[in-house]
Amino acid sequence: MTGPKQNGGDAAVAGLKDKVVLITGAGSGIGAAVAKGFARSGAKVAIHYRTNRQGAEEIAKAIHDIGGQTTLVSGDMRSADQTREAVKKTVQAFGRLDVLVNNAGAMVKRVAPADVTDEVFDEVIDVNCRSVVMMSKAAIPVFKEQKSGNIINVSSVAARFGGVGGAGLYASSKGFVLTYTRNLARELAADGVRVNQVVPGLISTPFHDGITSPEQMKQLESMIPLRRVGQAEDCVGAFLFLATDALSGYVTGQSIDVNGGQFMV
Numbered sequence: 001m002t003g004p005k006q007n008g009g010d011a012a013v014a015g016l017k018d019k020v021v022l023i024t025g026a027g028s029g030i031g032a033a034v035a036k037g038f039a040r041s042g043a044k045v046a047i048h049y050r051t052n053r054q055g056a057e058e059i060a061k062a063i064h065d066i067g068g069q070t071t072l073v074s075g076d077m078r079s080a081d082q083t084r085e086a087v088k089k090t091v092q093a094f095g096r097l098d099v100l101v102n103n104a105g106a107m108v109k110r111v112a113p114a115d116v117t118d119e120v121f122d123e124v125i126d127v128n129c130r131s132v133v134m135m136s137k138a139a140i141p142v143f144k145e146q147k148s149g150n151i152i153n154v155s156s157v158a159a160r161f162g163g164v165g166g167a168g169l170y171a172s173s174k175g176f177v178l179t180y181t182r183n184l185a186r187e188l189a190a191d192g193v194r195v196n197q198v199v200p201g202l203i204s205t206p207f208h209d210g211i212t213s214p215e216q217m218k219q220l221e222s223m224i225p226l227r228r229v230g231q232a233e234d235c236v237g238a239f240l241f242l243a244t245d246a247l248s249g250y251v252t253g254q255s256i257d258v259n260g261g262q263f264m265v
Contacts, residue, residue, distance in 0.1 A: 012037075012040040012041045013041045013240040013241070013243075013244050014244075015041075015244045015245065015246045016041035016240065016244055017043070019043045019044070019098040019243070020046070020094040020095070020098045021035075021038045021043045021044070021046065021101065021243070022045075022046040022048065022073070022086065022090045022099070022101065023047060023048060024048040024077050024086075024101065024103050024135060025048065025049070025050070025077075025103045025104030025105065026045075026059060026101075027052035027054075027056040028205065028206050029203070029206055029232050030103060030154065030200060030205060030232045030235050031101070031104070032055065033231075033232035033233050034101060034103065034235065035063065035070075036059065036063060036236075037237075038239075039063040039066065039068035039070070040068075043098075043099075043243075044069040044070070044071075044093075044094045045070045045071075046071050046073050046086075046089070046090040046093065048073045048086055048104070049073075049074055050104070053072075053074065056072050056074075057072070069094075071089065071094070073085075073086045077104045077131035077134060077135050078126045078127060078130045078134065079134065080138070083131075083137070084138045086135070086138065087139050087142060091142060096142070097142050097143070097146075098150060099150045099152065100135065100149070100151045100152070101154070101239065102131065102135050102136065102151065102153045102154060104127070104131050104135075105127060105128045105154065105156075105173075105174075106127050106128070107124070107167060108169075108170070109211065110165055110211060111166050111169065113168060116169065120169065124173050125176075128170065128174060128177065129173050129176045129180075132176075132177055133180065139151065140188065140191075140193075143188070143192075144191045148193070149188075149191075149193040149194075150193065150195075150242070150243055151181075151184060151188075151196075152196055152243065153177050153197040154197065155197050155198070155199045156170070156171065156199060157200065157201040157257065158170060158174055159171050159177070159199070161263060164220075165212075177197065178199075178255065181196065182253045185252045186253065189252060194242075194248070194249075194252040196242045196251060196252060196253065196254045196255070197254075198235060198238045198239060198255075198256050198258060199256065199257045199259070200235050200259065201224070201257070201258060201259020201262040201263065202217070202224065202229050202230060202259070203229070203230040203232060203234070204229045204231055224260040224261060224262045225260060226260035226261055230259070230260055238258050241256070
């Protein structure tokens with residue numbers, strides 16, 4: 001059963017014109033939709049990718065086709081050196097950095113608690129936790145010098161209820177993001193930096209390819225009161241809201257859940 005599809009994919013928000021936004025993992029899925037949403041609002045967008053250069057180039061072309069400005073930055077967000085380089089290239093391209101969206105992440109694989117290996121544990125924690133820490137660390141000196149900045153992290157509804165079907169490590173790593181966002185908000189407030197997060201629910205993106213079976217998707221969809229799986233475009237409005245000082249200038253340390261009612265706080 002599916003209900004009417006409503007999304008913010010075509011939204012444009014005043015107040016973001018000429019803002020510089022760096023989005024990690026922007027070659028597909030939520031990151032790609034958010035990149036296009038910021039561009040429609042007049043922001044200049046740094047599109048980060050690690051391996052999906054083709055996807056990043058396609059998003060850049062789509063943005064250029066509507067008159068937007070982009071630059072591509074690549075690198076492994078688990079590396080302190082490469083995160084610094086991503087920020088450096090963004091500032092070189094556009095002169096500043098206003099918004100960092102820490103979107104890069106992955107489940108890696110579903111694994112039962114009894115089958116967790118050192119290698120899987122390290123990879124899940126690195127890609128979902130270390131990347132947020134290192135990327136934020138790289139952006140903080142720029143924000144402090146400007147005396148302004150905005151970080152938007154991406155957690156997951158799995159962090160709210162623990163995940164299912166071998167997703168415990170992923171859910172826990174995203175639980176780290178929930179807590180670290182609040183810490184960053186407290187630590188950076190005096191420097192004029194706001195830090196919030198978007199917590200997506202079940203969203204139909206390449207994230208689930210090879211990870212979530214059709215049967216699992218159907219089971220998860222049955223838990224959603226709006227009776228449909230979300231689309232990447234459904235998440236865009238939350239990011240634009242959190243990035244716009246005129247709309248959310250007194251909002252920091254907060255979470256916006258975008259999940260069709262799958263989990264209600």
